[in-house]
Amino acid sequence: MFLRLENLRVNALKLPFASEYVDENLHDVLSEYLQIPVNAIHTDYRIWNKSIDARRGDPGIIYTLGVEINDAFAPQVSALGSVMSEVDYYSAGLAPLPDLPDCSDKLQNPLVIGTGPAGLLAAFYLACCNTRPIIVDRGFDIDRRAADCEAFFQSRRLDPESNLLFGAGGAGTFSDGKLYTRVHDPRADFVLRSLIEAGAPADTAYLKRPHLGSDLLQKIVKNLRKMIEAAGGTFRFGSAVKSVIVENNVCKGVVLASGEKLFAPKVIFAHGLGGRDLSLMLTNHLQWELKGFQLGCRVEHLQEFVDFRQYRFSPRPAALPAAEYNMVCKSPDRVAGKGVTTFCMCPGGEIVPATGWSNQLCSNGMSLRARDGKFANSAVITTIDGSRFASAAEAYSFLSELEKRCFAAGGSDYTFPAQSIKSFMRKKAELYTTESSARLGLKCAPLHEILNSEIQNRFTLAFKHFDKLMRGFADGNCVGIESCVSSPVRFVRNSDALESSCRNLYVAGEGAGYAGGIVSAAIDGLKIAEKLVTT
Numbered sequence: 440m441f442l443r444l445e446n447l448r449v450n451a452l453k454l455p456f457a458s459e460y461v462d463e464n465l466h467d468v469l470s471e472y473l474q475i476p477v478n479a480i481h482t483d484y485r486i487w488n489k490s491i492d493a494r495r496g497d498p499g500i501i502y503t504l505g506v507e508i509n510d511a512f513a514p515q516v517s518a519l520g521s522v523m524s525e526v527d528y529y530s531a532g533l534a535p536l537p538d539l540p541d542c543s544d545k546l547q548n549p550l551v552i553g554t555g556p557a558g559l560l561a562a563f564y565l566a567c568c569n570t571r572p573i574i575v576d577r578g579f580d581i582d583r584r585a586a587d588c589e590a591f592f593q594s595r596r597l598d599p600e601s602n603l604l605f606g607a608g609g610a611g612t613f614s615d616g617k618l619y620t621r622v623h624d625p626r627a628d629f630v631l632r633s634l635i636e637a638g639a640p641a642d643t644a645y646l647k648r649p650h651l652g653s654d655l656l657q658k659i660v661k662n663l664r665k666m667i668e669a670a671g672g673t674f675r676f677g678s679a680v681k682s683v684i685v686e687n688n689v690c691k692g693v694v695l696a697s698g699e700k701l702f703a704p705k706v707i708f709a710h711g712l713g714g715r716d717l718s719l720m721l722t723n724h725l726q727w728e729l730k731g732f733q734l735g736c737r738v739e740h741l742q743e744f745v746d747f748r749q750y751r752f753s754p755r756p757a758a759l760p761a762a763e764y765n766m767v768c769k770s771p772d773r774v775a776g777k778g779v780t781t782f783c784m785c786p787g788g789e790i791v792p793a794t795g796w797s798n799q800l801c802s803n804g805m806s807l808r809a810r811d812g813k814f815a816n817s818a819v820i821t822t823i824d825g826s827r828f829a830s831a832a833e834a835y836s837f838l839s840e841l842e843k844r845c846f847a848a849g850g851s852d853y854t855f856p857a858q859s860i861k862s863f864m865r866k867k868a869e870l871y872t873t874e875s876s877a878r879l880g881l882k883c884a885p886l887h888e889i890l891n892s893e894i895q896n897r898f899t900l901a902f903k904h905f906d907k908l909m910r911g912f913a914d915g916n917c918v919g920i921e922s923c924v925s926s927p928v929r930f931v932r933n934s935d936a937l938e939s940s941c942r943n944l945y946v947a948g949e950g951a952g953y954a955g956g957i958v959s960a961a962i963d964g965l966k967i968a969e970k971l972v973t974t
């Protein structure tokens with residue numbers, strides 16, 4: 440028989456395995472729960488959901504899973520779960536990748552600008568529909584990009600075309616690879632299944648907060664490229680787009696920095712938050728609007744501190760992964776957008792200079808799959824009202840000027856300016872420790888001045904609140920500024936065709952103002968690709 444078990448709680452303290460091996464070693468747990476011999480349980484079981492609950496009592500791992508049991512034990516276990524048919528048992532979980540239509544006689548060689556999540560998933564969908572897309576990126580392939588990034592860490596000399604922001608996979612390649620999203624869209628299954636097909640771990644399908652890690656992301660992005668090429672797509676790296684070819688409000692293609700013209704029946708711009716120059720260029724051709732966007736800094740603590748505050752045990756129980764947190768502080772007047780939230784938390788990770796512009800500095804968090812680093816970091820962000828700016832150029836200039844000030848405050852060599860959280864709250868430039876995950880180091884500087892008094896006041900209230908929720912939070916450091924979180928510009932799209940105000944030109948993902956993370960950006964790219972092959 441096939442049995443579905445809902446909300447099976449496993450005491451993490453009683454599991455003898457390291458966290459990465461727990462999921463494949465639940466036979467004894469299932470035997471004890473069902474009160475049947477281990478050999479009555481089929482070798483394989485199927486996990487559909489996994490989360491951690493450490494709110495009270497011993498921390499527990501919560502599973503929803505399916506198990507196949509010898510029929511002789513059916514009477515005594517059927518009341519402990521829901522009996523399933525074999526078909527339902529094997530079809531539960533993520534939907535498989537669907538068979539897509541052959542559009543070879545309808546659309547050929549659409550252009551996709553950008554190889555971040557939105558661009559890659561749009562290109563993958565279009566390639567699977569036999570449209571033979573051409574994918575263009577100003578940066579380079581994974582191998583060259585990884586080498587260039589390592590050279591930057593060694594020399595502190597930035598390559599403006601190949602760095603932690605530009606290149607294959609976009610900014611997400613050098614990040615934590617978090618796949619958690621609040622977007623409820625069935626296309627999320629397509630995104631996660633595609634990543635699994637490209638080498639993402641099996642737990643991507645069932646973890647409440649799955650993550651990949653930058654080491655795996657590099658392999659996954661390479662495999663996605665191979666999958667797209669195998670389906671007929673072509674990549675052109677080192678090809679910066681400078682302008683669009685528009686005739687009578689119809690997009691005909693793009694012009695590269697080299698002067699070469701690429702003509703195409705349809706063009707998707709999925710240029711990400713690093714493509715500020717492309718967003719500004721597109722504002723000359725498309726309808727757009729200013730919107731609120733997020734700004735802040737990174738905070739950093741010892742991972743051991745976060746583990747203890749979340750799990751209440753030190754050292755962390757072996758069966759549990761590095762702990763993470765998510766906290767929100769609403770504004771006193773409850774005005775939407777004026778609150779502060781943690782974002783993009785990276786357990787066991789490092790703070791990295793994710794900039795693509797010389798003499799400018801902005802922070803991001805990166806971690807490897809194991810999340811086994813000494814430090815934990817998270818962005819702390821608040822919303823800036825887009826209506827305070829007169830133009831898109833003014834909004835982007837505001838961000839660039841902040842990044843220039845950040846760069847200068849750190850010593851003009853990509854060292855991060857930093858300040859203890861308590862000193863930030865007191866408006867004093869003090870840094871009690873420079874020990875950090877940031878490979879290029881920290882330098883004491885007044886971040887509260889760089890981020891201005893309004894943000895400083897919001898953050899002071901938030902830090903006090905976070906310290907109540909997680910006692911000792913205020914003993915950490917504020918590091919750098921976080922300025923590549925969301926776009927101040929949103930391009931207007933037709934609600935049905937999702938086309939921009941210029942025919943045959945589409946904008947997708949974070950750079951277009953329609954996403955905020957890997958999964959939501961990928962979903963948006965899929966939406967656009969679907970429209971290209973159906974309209």
